[in-house]
Amino acid sequence: MMNIPAFIWLIGLLLLAAPLIYFSGRLFPKQERFLPQVLTLIAFAASWFAFVQAVLDFQRNGTSDYMIGTVALQMDGLALLLAGVGLLLGTLVTLYSWAYMAPEDEGVEKFFAMLAAMVAVIIGLGCATDIFNLWMWFEAMAVTSYLLVAFYRNQPHSLEAGLKYLVQSAVGSMLVLLGISMLFAQTGTVVIAEIKTAVVPQMVLLGAAVLLVVGFGVKSALVPMHTWLPDAHSQAPSGISAMLSGVVIEAGLVAMLRSLSAVAGVSQSWALLLLGFAAINMLVGNLMALRQTQVKRLLAYSSLAHMGYILLGIGIAVYSGQVNGAEGSLFHLFNHGVMKGLAFLSAGALLYTLHVVSGSHAPLTVTDLNGAARKYPLLGITFSLALLGLGGIPPLAGFLSKWQIFLAGFETGSLGIELLVVFAALNSVLSLAYYAPLINAMYRLKPSDSVQAGKSVPFSMSLPLVLLAAATVVVGFWPGLLHWLTAPAGNALLQILGK
């Protein structure tokens, strides 16, 4: 037992806890409002111990490996970052959802079990070293997220979103599987490191790489494979929206990069492909968000744009081996998780007080925000900080990570990339045109009737908001605080992409 490294505990604890959480609710239905939630929190608390230990191990010994049967798992900097984001959001969403899910009549134990399982498989996905197991973790993540997206099973919109998500993800998975099969047929192995050194015909390599990019691109919401995202992210319970936007699509991106590393290293043509997707994602995400009247849909579209910024940094890293690009984009991945999580949870808290608590599943519209800050000053502040951070206003977290990506772009000395950075910066300006009116509505307009009639926000929902808002500010002032997490992740990314 003692020989099992901490990071395996990190995956295993939550994975083992998931069925326990479920059965606790089923076997003791009278404690349904209490027992699953407590067990989930205990599982997350234990995982934090494992995480700290894993971080200490990593800082002492660097990358560590562990074999379970023939399956090799590896904790490197990239996996550590993904684990950190997943664990942070998972814990806070659990705390938040205690009250948020309370008005539901049934199935709450499934919700928490799936949430714990989702975080576990995200951490596992980060640690996969062969493309088949990578795909397995990825599918497991998808399964947990289908059920959570379609959680409101009596709501037609929720089911529609879940179905679209299911079908499109399945198409993506099929493409990924096809790519994996091609590589396996040629090389006889699925281990990433071995495929890298194997001799494979160029056509097969290229074909497989494209299948992997497009297939995983569905889950990481690259335009035009993104059409499931606005429905899924806006129809899910708000805690799950935060998870989906804050870590699940990013996990899809990590899966894509890991698998791509088997077939394509640092090269300009792959960089151009990623940069192309970055540009389209930024523009389409921002333009689509501009005219939205539903707050959660607007935030969902803004995730497309932020995926674009993350891809921009990665594209720069792939183009030139720029460590600033890799580190900046992973820093932005973390910040986006925190800020978008905060945005969805703040919007969700309003949705809760205005609709959910009275059993309604109506969407939160922009007019619902009118004057909200007068009645809910805390929500006004946390939502505004999230939106300003997402818009890249200094000195919040989002500004610093965008800056690092932009700087990396200028350090390449390539005019095309410099122009792309200017394009990205102008896109950030454009995004203010839909973030700012939300803040204006909350602070300057007269409270709407629905806001006046709203209930109060429970403490267990406010606490995660305060913590995430504090992180948005603190990381903005002291970006170096996260260097221990983002620098190894950036280096790991460059290392796996280097041929």
Added chain:
Amino acid sequence: DDPKAVRGGLKALIITQIGGVGLLVGALVARAQLGTYQISALFEGAGQLPAAALAVIAFSFLVAAAAKSAQFPFHTWLPDAMEAPTPISALIHAATMVNAGVYLIARFFPIFAGVPGWQVTVICMGLVSALVGAVQALTAWDLKRVLAYSTISQLGYLMYANGVGAVFESQFHLFSHALFKALLFLSAGAIIHALGSRDMREMRGLGAKMPFVRVVFLIGTLGLVGLPIANGFFSKDLILEAGLEHGPFWAYVGMLVGVGLTALYSARMLTLALFTPGESQKHLHDASAAMRVSLAVLALGTLTSWLLVGGFGGSLAATLPFHHLEAHALGAVIGGILGHLGTWIALACAAVGIGLWFLRARLAVPATLSDFLTRAGAQDFGLGWVNQAIVAGTTRAAEALRRTQTGYLNWNVFGILGALVIVLGLIFWGS
């Protein structure tokens, strides 16, 4: 809440943020070239930078400065920002924030001066802003908008001064302008507060009921026109003289036209707001005691701040060591101004402007011309149209794009497979 104010705020945010992108680009180019953000390192290393990199830094800083300081063609946000409460306008739209861009250019002038075409661009930007702002001020009826246009115009003088290398002169006029424009804004605020309207056509008979405001507003106007002994007289003449000596002659002539226009619109503003006789329907009060204190301090400052020219020059020279500025004592500066022919030319131009206002009934100004200017001014000489076109184009693109989110699963899957085909095609074509 007033939707016009929201639109104005959003416009200000977006345009100044576009300027922010300029500053960002300049800073990133400098950092990528030099490995540090230190301004002193940029000053020392500027000579070794590739010419193209330095040019990019210089021009992108100029975009930032133009957006922040409301210079042509980025000036359109300032008049719309006048929906803000008047004390805020006085503080950020006259005295402090809008000066940031001018200061940015002043601060970096020594390293950018050598970039081909940069100085002349700065000069043109200042000249055009000075003239455009003045013409728009001449045609507006909203008192605060007149002041906003006049701020654009005066900041044009500061930008022009920077362009001809007169860093000290630009910063000294910045100081004067901050005082007299804050005074004008706060006086205007007192008027608007009492009257409840900003339309100068409704200010008939106001001056007689607000004698205190009338006096301080007059003092502020002296500063704006540049008449002795207000501070604007000295600082604006310093700019014009520097322009005559170091800048192109055509630009100097243009700025003199600006002096005449400034006098013209100032006379119009003063007459309409406070010197039009008539019976006001409303029961009006002069400014309150607290307002009077602020106004009196600013009025005193407007009349006397030029006495500080020696100390101001010394501190500025110490603050900006790379500029090698020479500070002169008060006596020398005043002597220089009074003995300079340019001073009297500028005064003559101002006199012509004022004279035009009083002779306006006898001058047959073609109605078509004044109509054209009024309409063009209201549209920011076509730039308002450009702004609207950008907003409308973006909105239309966003609306058109929404059609791609069909909601039909078939099309969604088609999108995935279409992307697959396109990416495959691109990759095989590229390899």
